[in-house]
Amino acid sequence: MxxxxxxxxxxxxxxxxxxxxxxxxxxxxxxxxxxxxxxxxxxxxxxxxxxxxxxxxxxxxxxxxxxxxxxxxxxxxxxxxxxxxxxxxxxxxxxxxxxxxxxxxxxxxxxxxxxxxxxxxxxxxxxxxxxxxxxxxxxxxxxxxxxxxxxxxxxxxxxxxxxxxxxxxxxxxxxxxxxxxxxxxxxxxxxxxxxxxxxxxxxxxxxxxxxxxxxxxxxxxxxxxxxxxxxxxxxxxxxxxxxxxxxxxLDVLDALSRSAERAIDRTGEPVLRAEAIGRRGVLEATDIDVFDGEVVGLAGLLGSGRTELVRLLYGADRADSGTTRVRGRTARITAPRHAIDRRIAFSSEDRRAEGVVGDLTVAENIILGIQAKRGALRKMRKSEQDAIVDEYIRALGVRPANPQALIRNLSGGNQQKVLLARSLATAPQLIILDEPTRGIDVGAKADIQRKVAELAEQGLAVVFISSELEEVVRLAQRIVVMRDRRKIGELTSHDIDVSDLVEVIAEESPETSDHVENVA
Structure with missing residues (x-):
């Protein structure tokens, strides 16, 4: 130094x-x-x-x-x-x-x-x-x-x-x-x-x-x-x-254990497959697919293109290249409504600006996604709302367990749990989570990690972004590595550790867009 x-x-x-x-x-x-x-x-x-x-x-x-x-x-x-x-x-x-x-x-x-x-x-x-x-x-x-x-x-x-x-x-x-x-x-x-x-x-x-x-x-x-x-x-x-x-x-990172060791069946059609999806000046053409029950982690430093990729997948930003298929069928996803119609849910990294509605209650925030999907003319019955809200408050351990509490008065971790509940209540087949554990306490972080692993075991397809590399390694069965707005690697082995991930992120060659590394 x-x-x-x-x-x-x-x-x-x-x-x-x-x-x-x-x-x-x-x-x-x-x-x-x-x-x-x-x-x-x-x-x-x-x-x-x-x-x-x-x-x-x-x-x-x-x-x-x-x-x-x-x-x-x-x-x-x-x-x-x-x-x-x-x-x-x-x-x-x-x-x-x-x-x-x-x-x-x-x-x-x-x-x-x-x-x-x-x-x-x-x-x-x-x-x-x-x-x-x-x-x-x-x-x-x-x-x-x-x-x-x-x-x-x-x-x-x-x-x-x-x-x-x-x-x-x-x-x-x-x-x-x-x-x-x-x-x-x-x-x-x-x-x-x-x-x-x-x-x-x-x-x-x-x-x-x-x-x-x-x-x-x-x-x-x-x-x-x-x-x-x-x-x-x-x-x-x-x-x-x-x-x-x-x-x-790195030697400390290498010692961290993972909870996601499951094998994934990738012989059939993936839930989602994007080929050469990109946007000029934002993201180079990128391939990604996600199968049932699989957590695909996106790893890379801030600015690597992780968020840009998932926003294109969800239609929050419009891609100008590539094709997307959902369950094998070509899908034109140019707006979030198109993704929602195909049972794709998205939780933004900016929960304050694009997530919580501070002046609404916990219950209102949870049912917001379902009501938006149904439309203004198909109002939910009060009994149906209560049942859904109670189910997810219990399942995710939202504290306080008061559906009438204003969400702005909850901690960051509990706000994040409510946003996860909102996405899950729409019964998605694929959920995209962009930094779901950023800025929350250790206990809430562990709760969310456990829930993501549990949902994947139940068959939900998950795309997971985290700046904490050990978190990605712990949860994901497969990791797409991003750097400088492009995909530079894909790690598929169950034996991946953080040093392997760091090595790919830090690789010096600029010509690594098509690089795929399988760690034995």
Missing amino acids: TSHGTTAAATHPVELRGISVEFPGVKALDDVDLTLRAGEVHTLMGENGAGKSTLIKALTGVYAVDAGTIRVRGQEREFRSTADAQSAGVSTVYQEVNLCPNLSVGENVMLGHEPRRLGGIDWAGLHSESARHLAGLGVHIDTRSLLGSHSIAIQQLVAIARAMVTDAAVLVLDEPTSSLDRTEVEQLFAVVRDLRDRGVAILFVTHFLDQVYEISDRITVLRNGRLVGEYAVTELPRGELIAKMIGRE
Whole structure:
């Protein structure tokens, strides 16, 4: 691990020391250090909730820090706004391009820094200056054209040009490649390398493992709001990076036991088979099938394409390639209604925005799925509602066991149990569970894991996503491995352990889309 503070502060564009940020009831960052060096691409890594976004917002003036110091070019600074950070030489390009698509390219590049002439804007000078800044990044486009008429990749480069108008010492790139295809990523990386070679310190945030090792000089890993360490990229193999991000060394992970050891009959038609399903810029063409009684786990780091795949399977997002068959029959699933009609249920990873209805009771949340499936004209009888609600409250151990309690007053784990009950009450033949145990206590997590295993034993087909690799290994009979928005492997043996999974996720070869590994 690279040691901190061994070089004079003035030699570093940015030094953060002992940064802590607290929100009511939550310590988002706890004594975190970060050093950005001139002429380096420094990647910030960590799983969801690790503190990456909070650290960026502390550096860029969105959040005030509760403890610690920020030094820019050797001078201690206190950022009370993003303007303070920008004036100090810290510029940011976000995942969602924060520009004005209804203005011209030139106006966006020079926004806030327009050249003046005779008391007004010097339009000729504006377009000349913007063209010069873009040319410095290797971009040659009509600066009078509307920004919104260009691709997201070009808009990202325009945002970088705008950031560099102020001669920034530090450029923060927050998930800049999330909406780009491979060719566009290469174009962006060429610009990033050029800026690095010109002495700019670049802080890069991504969930794409291949891109980390393609562009980075140094990596800082956060976990649960704390610093795990800072490492030269050449000294941190992929497997070790993943182990540091998820919080367990591989020999500890290998010792974990699994409960799902059942053999699956795959001789007949699967419940669902998707072939070459994909969406441009979102997911490369992917094959997946699920059989009766089988738990198929989707494993990979955040941003690997797991959620994107299941949303296409369910019709929450529309695929632009591939075919889907349900029980051997071609199925056009372009909206959730089509999936529901084919007895496919889906539980989103974002239970707050796409799951619970906080102002409704537990009972109302449970029967919501059944009533939606039946339609507004076929109301459920009160006795039928009560019977279904009581059955699932008991089966899933919802606490408190009060069907009239408002769901917003339940714990996260019990809210998740109610969402699972809602899906199961519709009698699905396939259920898709996206991070069903995220952010809940250990007891509720174990309850849900046991229920998933029990349902699969009873014949339900399950697609299961979890960021906790040992959870996927414990539950799934077969694991589809995702990385960088594509399927890179499939593990089918009952002898899979977490180190096998990490090895496939960390595999260096970029040409692994069709890779299938069977672990003996």
